Amino acid sequence: MARKRGTKYQADVVIDGVRKRPSFATLAEAEAYENAVAKGLPEIGATTFKKFHETHFAFIWGDNGAPQATQYGLDALDQFIPASKPISEINSAFIISVVSEMKKTGVSNATINRRLSVLSKLLKHAEKMEITRKPPMDFLKEAEGRERVLSRAEEAKMFQYFDHMGLTLSGAVVRFLLYTGCRLGEVFSLERERVSEGRVTFHYTVTKTSKTRLVPLIGPAKDAWDTVRKMSALDKPFSLLPRDTFRDHWNRFRGHMGLLEDDQFVPHMLRHTCASRLVSKGIPLPQVMMWMGHRNIQTTMRYSHLAPKDLDGAAKALMEDA
Numbered sequence: 131m132a133r134k135r136g137t138k139y140q141a142d143v144v145i146d147g148v149r150k151r152p153s154f155a156t157l158a159e160a161e162a163y164e165n166a167v168a169k170g171l172p173e174i175g176a177t178t179f180k181k182f183h184e185t186h187f188a189f190i191w192g193d194n195g196a197p198q199a200t201q202y203g204l205d206a207l208d209q210f211i212p213a214s215k216p217i218s219e220i221n222s223a224f225i226i227s228v229v230s231e232m233k234k235t236g237v238s239n240a241t242i243n244r245r246l247s248v249l250s251k252l253l254k255h256a257e258k259m260e261i262t263r264k265p266p267m268d269f270l271k272e273a274e275g276r277e278r279v280l281s282r283a284e285e286a287k288m289f290q291y292f293d294h295m296g297l298t299l300s301g302a303v304v305r306f307l308l309y310t311g312c313r314l315g316e317v318f319s320l321e322r323e324r325v326s327e328g329r330v331t332f333h334y335t336v337t338k339t340s341k342t343r344l345v346p347l348i349g350p351a352k353d354a355w356d357t358v359r360k361m362s363a364l365d366k367p368f369s370l371l372p373r374d375t376f377r378d379h380w381n382r383f384r385g386h387m388g389l390l391e392d393d394q395f396v397p398h399m400l401r402h403t404c405a406s407r408l409v410s411k412g413i414p415l416p417q418v419m420m421w422m423g424h425r426n427i428q429t430t431m432r433y434s435h436l437a438p439k440d441l442d443g444a445a446k447a448l449m450e451d452a
Contacts, residue, residue, distance in 0.1 A: 131164075132157060132160035132161045132163075132164055134157070135153065138153040138154065138155065139153065139154050139155070139156060139157045139159065139160040140152070140153050140154075140160060141153075141154065141160040141161070141163045141164045142164070143163070143164055143167040143168075145167060154177075158218070158261075159177055159261070161260070162177070162259055162260045162261040165259065165260045166259045166260075169259075177216055177217050177218065177256075177261055178213060178214050178215060178216055178217070179207075179211050179212070179213060179214075179215045179216070179217060179220065180208060180211075180213035180214075181213070182217050182252070182256065183204050183252055186252075186255060187200075187201070187204070189255075190251060190252065190255050191251075200248055203244055203245045203247075203248035204248060204252075206245050207228075207245055207248065207249060210228045210231050210232060211228060217253070217256045217261055217262050218256075218261060218262040220249075220253065220262070220265070221265045222265040222266055222267070225246075225249070225265065225267060229242060229246070229270070232245070236391075236393065237393050238272075238393055238394060239270035239271060239272050240272050240277070240394075241393060242270055243269045243270055243272065246267060246269055246270075247269075249267075250264070250267050253265070277394065277399070277402040277406075277432070278392065278394030278395060278396075278399045278402065279399065279402055279403040279406045279407075280308070280399060280400060280403040284387070285308065287387065288304060288383065289301065289304075289305070289350075291383050291386055292304065292379070292383065295379075295382075297379050298357065298361070299358065299361070299368075299370060299371040299376075300371065300375075300376050300379040300380070301354075302353075302354035302355075302357050302358045302368075303317055303354070303368065303371065303376055303397075304380075304397070304400060305350035305351060305353065305354035306350075306351045306354040306355065306368075307397060307400040307401065307404075308350065308351070308400040308403060308404060309348060309349050309350045309351035309354075309404065310330060310345050310347070310351045310404070311345070311400075311401050311404030311405055311408075311421060311422050312330075312332055312345070312401065312423075313398070313401060314373075314397050314398065316332050317368050318366065318368050318369050318371075318373055319366060319369075320332075320366060320367070320368055321333075321365055321366055322359060322364075322365055322366070322367060323365075325347060325355060325359075328346060328347050328348075328352070329344050329345065329346055329347055330344075330345050330347045330351075330355075331343075331344050332344075332345065332423060341423060341425075343420060343421070343423045345421055355367075358370070376397075377397075380396075380397055401422070404422070405418060405421075405422050405430070405433050406433055406436055408421060409433040409434070409436045409437050410436040410437070410438070412437070412438050415427065415430050415431065415433075415434060415437070416430075418430050418433070
């Protein structure tokens with residue numbers, strides 16, 4: 131049982147047969163540590179913001195198919211939340227102040243919401259460990275269909291740039307992203323055996339939604355795959371290219387286009403472009419949902435404004451066999 135020792139509070143637990151008596155600044159932290167150990171959760175360690183997310187990252191997001199994206203979100207939060215900030219002091223008022231500071235940097239509401247989602251999950255974990263109570267969190271309104279998409283002219287310049295600069299692997303990645311609509315993490319995790327008979331299987335173990343989907347491998351995406359699998363003998367061919375190297379190449383391309391200030395001109399934009407093109411060509415939303423691997427139809431509905439408004443085709447279908 132936790133007790134006071136001098137100016138500190140000492141917890142008393144047994145882990146793997148070994149008795150431990152770590153000290154904490156407050157009684158609440160000491161008791162939270164004892165509760166966490168009793169529940170079989172990872173040790174708390176320090177309960178300051180940065181130390182907490184570093185200690186518990188693997189436990190919270192280790193099964194995520196794209197943990198790097200989460201890490202980028204935490205890195206961004208580290209710029210606005212002091213490393214020494216106790217988790218227990220992150221309340222609604224503090225979160226509002228953080229959002230205000232993020233807005234001053236010019237990032238989009240969508241980007242802020244992704245960061246808040248990461249923070250929300252972290253605080254929910256802290257609440258389970260009885261360290262704090264997760265405060266209510268209001269997400270910002272995102273404009274419908276505001277996601278940046280790549281124009282056909284920009285696509286041509288993108289392919290030309292990577293080819294001209296001799297960045298073959300990065301050129302293959304952008305082609306694969308654009309013509310499969312997959313996530314960046316899914317590219318680098320794609321196993322050779324998942325591609326066969328003109329289709330690529332994005333397995334549930336690496337997808338964001340824990341669902342497996344089968345997508346046709348066509349055009350530039352097929353060319354990209356053929357290029358990479360010949361260049362690499364690895365089980366995951368795209369992993370021949372370090373992810374950080376790809377991001378560096380992308381940022382160089384972004385600078386070449388004069389779009390360094392466009393915070394939506396990011397690799398994930400290629401996924402939005404794929405979905406937008408499918409919908410604008412009249413592909414039914416349920417099919418687009420299956421192609422993209424969206425968790426629910428509401429996500430796909432963000433692209434509904436791009437669907438053809440001409441209902442003559444629907445009218446013709448009603449009259450068939452009449």
